[in-house]
Amino acid sequence: MIVAIRFLIPLLIILTVVYVGLSLYSRLMRRRKLIAHWEKKGMTGDRDAFIARGLKKYDSSFRKKLLLGVYVVPLGAIALLIYITNFK
Template identity: 60%
Template sequence: MFAPLRLLFILLIVLTVVYVLVSLYSRAVRKSKLRRHWKQKGLTVDRDEYVQRGLKKYDGSIRRKLILLVYIIPLGAIGLLVYVMNFM
């Protein structure tokens, strides 16, 4: 009984680490794209202000929410596998 719970706990820790790493990477990529866009367009707005506004928009975007699939897909696959093996 405790072995599956321990495995689930370890899996959640690993998935949390993966989520944080993917989230930080995605934010860094977005930040570099905003800086590159500012430089290419030669905008008159302060660069840091432009990047902060872009990151604020990114925080509310669907792309940021899609990173939650890091949790949903593996846990859903495990749940489906358990269901299929036990009840079909």
């Protein structure tokens, strides 16, 4: 059990760093797309408000939730391997 904890704590730290990095990168790319859309369409008005609304929609989108797969896939694979090793 101690071996599993010694393995899982660093893994969770690494996965958290990867998740934060991907989350920041994805948000930056969404912001760039919103700016490009604003400039391409030649829109008028408050550009910052347009970007803020777009990022607010992004924060509640399914794409943002897919980033949680960074935790689910590796931990699920480890759980599956442990199950197969011990009970098959």
